[in-house]
Amino acid sequence: MLADPTATESVPVSPAQRERLTLWAAGTPSQDQPTFAWEFPAAIDEERVRDAWAKVMARYATLRSLFAEEGDGVFSCRRGPVTMADDTCVSTPPETFFTQLCAPVDLLGGPGARLVHSPAGPRTLLGLSIDHLVIDGHSYGRVVADLFALLRGEEPAGPAPAAPDAFFREELEAAAGPAGEKALAYWRRTTGGRTYPPLHTGLHRPEGAGVRAETAHCTVVFDPACPHARHPQGRSATVLASVAAATARTLDLVPGQDPFTVLLQSSRRSNDEKLNMAGFLSNWQPATFPVAHTAPELVADVADAAFRALRGHHLHHAEVVRRLEPEWYGARYVPSEPLPPYALFNYLVEQEPPHVDGHSGTPLDVPPMGAYRLHGALRVYGTERADARSAQVRLVADASVFGDGFAGRVAEAVTEAGA
The missing domain is CATH 3.30.559.30 (Nonribosomal peptide synthetase, condensation domain)
Incomplete structure (x- = not known):
């Protein structure tokens, strides 16, 4: 299912991710997409939105996570290229805004993040949907803050975020040892x-x-x-x-x-x-x-x-x-x-x-x-x-x-x- 030849090497899949992916592979829906939307009383053009989103996708490796089933309950994860931003930023009329924003993510077929932009004359609708497979509330807050800083032409505050790979490896090791039993x-x-x-x-x-x-x-x-x-x-x-x-x-x-x-x-x-x-x-x-x-x-x-x-x-x-x-x-x-x-x-x-x-x-x-x-x-x-x-x-x-x-x-x- 993961055909992109430019994707990076495999990274660890956490126990939390495995739970969701196991359901999905068995054909059980498991939608868990924190989704937020805002209306702005001004026009924000599509090019500006796409440019900001491309920088967010480049900054957050976790948003480019792509998962695949390897069989026997085993799953793999790779990070796709930053060009994934092109396909995960959608511009649509206001009448289809929520349809696009709330469309289910395919956990074993595509990225888990989506930005939706709807120009509505003097107004603009912006929506962000990121599945919990790749993000939690702490990280989501950072993504929102960085996205709107970039839309304002500012640099995001703080250091570039790190991928959670080391944490997941530590977690998997603990689960297999005395810390897990404790x-x-x-x-x-x-x-x-x-x-x-x-x-x-x-x-x-x-x-x-x-x-x-x-x-x-x-x-x-x-x-x-x-x-x-x-x-x-x-x-x-x-x-x-x-x-x-x-x-x-x-x-x-x-x-x-x-x-x-x-x-x-x-x-x-x-x-x-x-x-x-x-x-x-x-x-x-x-x-x-x-x-x-x-x-x-x-x-x-x-x-x-x-x-x-x-x-x-x-x-x-x-x-x-x-x-x-x-x-x-x-x-x-x-x-x-x-x-x-x-x-x-x-x-x-x-x-x-x-x-x-x-x-x-x-x-x-x-x-x-x-x-x-x-x-x-x-x-x-x-x-x-x-x-x-x-x-x-x-x-x-x-x-x-x-x-x-x-x-x-x-x-x-x-x-x-x-x-």
Whole structure:
């Protein structure tokens, strides 16, 4: 399937990539394309867009990743030439903008990145779709910042990003040695070996029930007098503690009984070298902490649990599932597959809004796709404001597990506690 003779030598395929590719090779759809779109109140011509995109593709080797199936569950990856930018930048009329932007990526037949440009008279639509096979949230933010810097005629900030190949080799070596066994032991101690552990032992998915997702929003304001508000990890723990306490009150759980277990999403960039890597490095690790009704009494426990969860860094969640619960291998990428009532927490820092020629882009709503649909019981997305004084929180809850209106009630409880 990989016919381009100018592609570079083979590079490692990570355990996370192998999970997706295994599904795809078996004919199971596994769309997981973070996709963003903006409208600008000014004309941005196609040549300018293509030139900026070509520089982005040259700068980010991971965006030129091309995968092939070698047989017997083995996959290979090569990096294509920078001329791939020509075929991955699409100019289309506004009426077909989202059709082009949201078209599924062929994981074993083409590149995983696409930029879509739609001139609309005095306006311009720009959309970026990059599959999680080649990028995570940390890297995505860098790509967006670099793309719009180049559109403004500026040089991207910071050093050129490094490919994640060394990280993947380290990860594969760890998975085959004592570090991998240590990570599995942590999962067994923390979750009893369950790779999608329920948020709480009292939660169950009704037999045969599908997912009914409800969304709500709230804000967590940080108390400057609180020590945890002085560093990013503490602010992240404060947000999770606020939501966990509100969840406990809403469910009327007794403090101290049967702890919460939450999967934490982290970027696994533990030093400057890894911080500069662009690719899919993020992972899920389990954290367990007591049930409590107020955030202040819970935040230290949450912070400690998050620190302990770092022990799972050496083994990707995909590999944990493959070894401990192979029946769930790849399930979180299948839209129709409801999973046990697990909870996921993801925390990012707000980015500067894209702007070109003095005009800020207005974000557009993109239809949900693939793994962006809820599979478990609860997802908590925290976005820290640039001034670090507060965080916006988006809650996505499964009404078939919690009942109708649960997400809204938790959001209200978070707001009331912070008033």
